[in-house]
Amino acid sequence: MADKNENSLKAIDQIRKEFEERIQTAGSTEELDAVHRDFLSKKGKISRLFGLIGKVSPEERPRVGARLNELRQHAQSLLDEKRSSFDKQAKPVEEFDPTLPGREFPFGAIHPMMQVMDEIKTIFAGMGFRIEEGPEIETDYHNFEALNIPEFHPSRAMQDTFYLPDKMVLRTHTSPVQIRTMESQKPPVRMIAPGRCFRRDTPDASHSPTFYQVEGLCVDKNVTFADLKGVVTAFAQKLFGEDIKVRFRPSFFPFTEPSAEYDFSCFCQGKGCAVCKGTGWLEISGAGMVDPAVFGFVGYDPKLYSGYAFGMGIERIAMLKYKINDIRIFYENDIRFLEQFKMVR
Amino acid sequence: MKVTLNWLKDYVDFDIPADELAHRLTMAGLEVEAYYTVDYDFSGVFVGNIVEHQSIPGSDKLSLCKVNVNNELVQVVCGAPNARKGLKSAIALPGSKVGPLDIKTADIRGQHSEGMLCSEAELGLSNRAAGIMELPPDAKIGQPIESLFAESDVVFDIAITPNRPDCLSVIGIAREIAALGGARLHKPKIELSLNAEPVSDYIDVNILNADKCFRYSGRFLKDIKIQNSPYWMARRLYLVDVRAINNVVDITNYILMETGHPLHAFDYERLEGKKIIVRTAKEKEKFTTLDEKEHILTPEDLLICDAEKPVALAGVMGGFNSEVIDSTSSVFLESAYFEPVSISRTAKNLELSTESSRRFERGADPNGTLYAMDRAAMLMQQYADATVLENTIDVYPRNVEPMNLSLTVRNTNRILGTDLHREDLETILSSIEFTITAKNDGVSVSVPTFRPDVQREIDLIEEIARLYNYDRIPTNTNPQVDLTQKSNKSSELKDYIRSVLTGLGFWETINLSLVNPQIAKPFLPEKQQFVELLNPLNTELSVFRPNMLYSLMTSVSYSRNRQFQNLRFFQVGNVAWMSPENQITEMTQIAAVITGQRKTQTWYQKPEAFDFYDIKGALFSLFDKLGVTAVKLTEAKDSFWDSTSAALSLNGRQIGAVGKLDSQVCDLFSARQDVYGFYLQFEPLFKAREKEIVFTQIPKYPSVPFDLALLVDASVPIADLEEGIWEKGGEHLIKVDLFDFYRGQQIEKNMKSVAFSLTFSSKERTLQDEYVNQVIDSILSHLRDKFGATLRPR
Numbered sequence A: 001m002a003d004k005n006e007n008s009l010k011a012i013d014q015i016r017k018e019f020e021e022r023i024q025t026a027g028s029t030e031e032l033d034a035v036h037r038d039f040l041s042k043k044g045k046i047s048r049l050f051g052l053i054g055k056v057s058p059e060e061r062p063r064v065g066a067r068l069n070e071l072r073q074h075a076q077s078l079l080d081e082k083r084s085s086f087d088k089q090a091k092p093v094e095e096f097d098p099t100l101p102g103r104e105f106p107f108g109a110i111h112p113m114m115q116v117m118d119e120i121k122t123i124f125a126g127m128g129f130r131i132e133e134g135p136e137i138e139t140d141y142h143n144f145e146a147l148n149i150p151e152f153h154p155s156r157a158m159q160d161t162f163y164l165p166d167k168m169v170l171r172t173h174t175s176p177v178q179i180r181t182m183e184s185q186k187p188p189v190r191m192i193a194p195g196r197c198f199r200r201d202t203p204d205a206s207h208s209p210t211f212y213q214v215e216g217l218c219v220d221k222n223v224t225f226a227d228l229k230g231v232v233t234a235f236a237q238k239l240f241g242e243d244i245k246v247r248f249r250p251s252f253f254p255f256t257e258p259s260a261e262y263d264f265s266c267f268c269q270g271k272g273c274a275v276c277k278g279t280g281w282l283e284i285s286g287a288g289m290v291d292p293a294v295f296g297f298v299g300y301d302p303k304l305y306s307g308y309a310f311g312m313g314i315e316r317i318a319m320l321k322y323k324i325n326d327i328r329i330f331y332e333n334d335i336r337f338l339e340q341f342k343m344v345r
Numbered sequence B: 001m002k003v004t005l006n007w008l009k010d011y012v013d014f015d016i017p018a019d020e021l022a023h024r025l026t027m028a029g030l031e032v033e034a035y036y037t038v039d040y041d042f043s044g045v046f047v048g049n050i051v052e053h054q055s056i057p058g059s060d061k062l063s064l065c066k067v068n069v070n071n072e073l074v075q076v077v078c079g080a081p082n083a084r085k086g087l088k089s090a091i092a093l094p095g096s097k098v099g100p101l102d103i104k105t106a107d108i109r110g111q112h113s114e115g116m117l118c119s120e121a122e123l124g125l126s127n128r129a130a131g132i133m134e135l136p137p138d139a140k141i142g143q144p145i146e147s148l149f150a151e152s153d154v155v156f157d158i159a160i161t162p163n164r165p166d167c168l169s170v171i172g173i174a175r176e177i178a179a180l181g182g183a184r185l186h187k188p189k190i191e192l193s194l195n196a197e198p199v200s201d202y203i204d205v206n207i208l209n210a211d212k213c214f215r216y217s218g219r220f221l222k223d224i225k226i227q228n229s230p231y232w233m234a235r236r237l238y239l240v241d242v243r244a245i246n247n248v249v250d251i252t253n254y255i256l257m258e259t260g261h262p263l264h265a266f267d268y269e270r271l272e273g274k275k276i277i278v279r280t281a282k283e284k285e286k287f288t289t290l291d292e293k294e295h296i297l298t299p300e301d302l303l304i305c306d307a308e309k310p311v312a313l314a315g316v317m318g319g320f321n322s323e324v325i326d327s328t329s330s331v332f333l334e335s336a337y338f339e340p341v342s343i344s345r346t347a348k349n350l351e352l353s354t355e356s357s358r359r360f361e362r363g364a365d366p367n368g369t370l371y372a373m374d375r376a377a378m379l380m381q382q383y384a385d386a387t388v389l390e391n392t393i394d395v396y397p398r399n400v401e402p403m404n405l406s407l408t409v410r411n412t413n414r415i416l417g418t419d420l421h422r423e424d425l426e427t428i429l430s431s432i433e434f435t436i437t438a439k440n441d442g443v444s445v446s447v448p449t450f451r452p453d454v455q456r457e458i459d460l461i462e463e464i465a466r467l468y469n470y471d472r473i474p475t476n477t478n479p480q481v482d483l484t485q486k487s488n489k490s491s492e493l494k495d496y497i498r499s500v501l502t503g504l505g506f507w508e509t510i511n512l513s514l515v516n517p518q519i520a521k522p523f524l525p526e527k528q529q530f531v532e533l534l535n536p537l538n539t540e541l542s543v544f545r546p547n548m549l550y551s552l553m554t555s556v557s558y559s560r561n562r563q564f565q566n567l568r569f570f571q572v573g574n575v576a577w578m579s580p581e582n583q584i585t586e587m588t589q590i591a592a593v594i595t596g597q598r599k600t601q602t603w604y605q606k607p608e609a610f611d612f613y614d615i616k617g618a619l620f621s622l623f624d625k626l627g628v629t630a631v632k633l634t635e636a637k638d639s640f641w642d643s644t645s646a647a648l649s650l651n652g653r654q655i656g657a658v659g660k661l662d663s664q665v666c667d668l669f670s671a672r673q674d675v676y677g678f679y680l681q682f683e684p685l686f687k688a689r690e691k692e693i694v695f696t697q698i699p700k701y702p703s704v705p706f707d708l709a710l711l712v713d714a715s716v717p718i719a720d721l722e723e724g725i726w727e728k729g730g731e732h733l734i735k736v737d738l739f740d741f742y743r744g745q746q747i748e749k750n751m752k753s754v755a756f757s758l759t760f761s762s763k764e765r766t767l768q769d770e771y772v773n774q775v776i777d778s779i780l781s782h783l784r785d786k787f788g789a790t791l792r793p794r
């Protein structure tokens, strides 16, 4: 008989333990409902324990009964406590404390390099340049030939190209968009071609096989090199501030003649620093007057029209703007990197 | 191209400081990438005379030298093969520093050594390391080496653009300096003592392919003594990165650097049949160049042959079988002009780019062959004891004449926006040796043949601009505008989509377009293949991405590997694939992914994981902001999805899909948690977007809400019920929202409870209950007939 009593008390303790475990791990009101159902409902484990009372010796009944009642109360109060803690979480706080963090709305951000790209697009749109787009997988003709870069010409070696079958290439610049635009429309043309380009460069701190460029083109009657200098200078000052100076130096590109490379004055204001390697100038990119041979490919009359073209690498500008020293970080998308640029627009 | 200041001064008198010269050259289009002073500190290194020389017993190489330095005899152990009695050389005394070496007295093989006899390489003066420095017999004993033989110089490293082969030479750059500084260029005069023997006794040249070889000139030189070239020559070559080898080879290299014209010296004794034949190679003909590499040629490649065999790959590299060696005593010196494209093809096809091919493929001067050859002969007479024959070889089947062009003042100013006059054009063009004749409206110009880049009027305009200085061309801050310009709606929409997605909480990423085909395989559309590069950097970057989700997954992978859990990424970019018929499809896609928690643990909320309805919600918010309403969900077929996914169709065409990525795909990117995403084609969205917004009158009469709770078989899609409600909702039903959804214990197992909130509204009147009840009845009976739905009792 004593054994039976012992067993009943053991059973009560075990159910108590089981209950406490369940209540501890319950993470939602739904789970609490389930705990209630499993233990305290009519068919619940605790309720069923009351059936044991009839099976213990009469003198022991009050003791077991009291133990059971105590368990039921304990279970109910644990359940209530847990439930109210959930309710508290779900409900607004009673006491007002303005320094508690507010419930923020999630937001994202534009990638820093694309912010620079967008800013450049906005500046040129404001100067009357239309945005044009073209395919990243280009024909050899549009990427090279129509830009006066014949096969086996030394200037082809200036760019390491990714080749595809059937005389297709991954475009090495966005200049083919200029060709496509001129093929489909008569002058005047004022356009910029922002986009992704490809060169067969092994990734390192200053090279990426994928990179972004913006190229601009203006063709009209009486367009001059002086206009080119004006537009690029205005752009530089809108992007980096009124104090920026622009320097043009002679260079060579097959699709422009005369050709130039242009530099922006360094942020050290000509004093010389590590970024400009002491020169006071930051090399940006190339530009020039459209070579009449290019007009020949698209059927424009070079006696009537002249034009200028310019390009720029977006990574280079973004790196200068944000003082970034490794191009690869743009393509890693580390959220600790992206988050640094969330406030910009 | 490297040049030194002292070398330049051989051809033009100027006194411009190095930094100013670098600036002026750069501003004239010869970009000085770097310049540096070469200075030596040889304190303790002197001219010494070896007065005694004996080998050390038991050693092959070492010898004991007694060296006279300023009437003092110094004993030195030396390992150089050229150490000999009577030689004057450079001796470093104890306490001096030679390169990284601190010179001390030492005991070597039991012999006391009080210094070191130095090679040019050890002193950093040239690349010659085989023996100790050989100073001329008249070098004064005891003189410090630095004052005698190591004058300081400045090396300029200049990036020469491919259009300027003339500047791949010291004379060419000197010519530019002359033009910039207003000085005159003076090229070295040819002075030769000549032998009257006819050259035809020795050699005869025949050009079979004049389209590839316009001119072939040559000289025969005999009684040559192969030895080291003079020290000054070795040092100059060293400063411009050319290795000194022997006097004949060094002289051809020196003249190549001086004039820009490539030369080649053949060992005459090894030419057979007294013949040079210039011909194209036979298909698969084999030839071994002097770097001992064998090449398999095609008929595009041009060969220089003797009577029996090829002896040089024309314009690219000489042959191993006929190069000048120590035993050479007669030389046939070639100075030719090869057609640029032909050389370029060969150099590219054989991946063999040399100083010679670089110049020929950019364009050498066909009328410069004789000068270069005579300069080399002159130096060989001086430094290799060569006897030079008076007769020369000069076969010139394609005469190249200076080009005659005209340039108008009007066109110059039309292109440049300047206000130049005829006199300006004359001054500028004559400064670079162009011959000018004045005309009414401009000038006639005869362009020397060393400037193959100047072929059109525009090329002359470039010369004007370049030498006038770009800085002096005005900057027009008020250019013409075009008011007819239209904006690009498609590009604007892409930017708008990007902005909406950031507003929805997504972060923009940019990833490489080139991907790993092994991992990207599941992302390839059915029956399509990758767009594969012919020359990838490596296999991990060898195909074009077939789906933007792949790119986003690489960013998920990056972040998960760094323990970041909650991610929301999007990207707009181009993808591509190829059909079995090799047709390439490239399109712009928009894609987004979410993974981790929708709600993170904070003081006011418990964590909750993202699920399908989060990504679907984001996607449909985007559709809402685009005014795209007709998107339908169908079964997704892409193999990278889990079953929890759906394809998106717009006007019967599939435009993308949304869902949970397959766990095996997630494993490929080590995501280690569920990832949800969508991708969309841009083009159909652009076509389907809301074009014009027209205002609709706000109803004057109150709307009537009605809540409809239904019990229906669990398999009936919500969208079908909604459609059923709309079908019978009548003209005044304006809105249907699902506000409750339940499956569970309260209702039968295979049933679900759904509750819609309907809104009725009329422009003309307040709707009465009878009307609404009537519509509800008709909706109910329709839903009952179609889906077996019943009203759920309250």
Ligand SMILES: [Zn+2]
Pocket: A266, A267, A268, A269, A270, A271, A272, A273, A274, A275, A276, A277, A278, A279, A280, A281
């Ligand atoms: Zn600086």
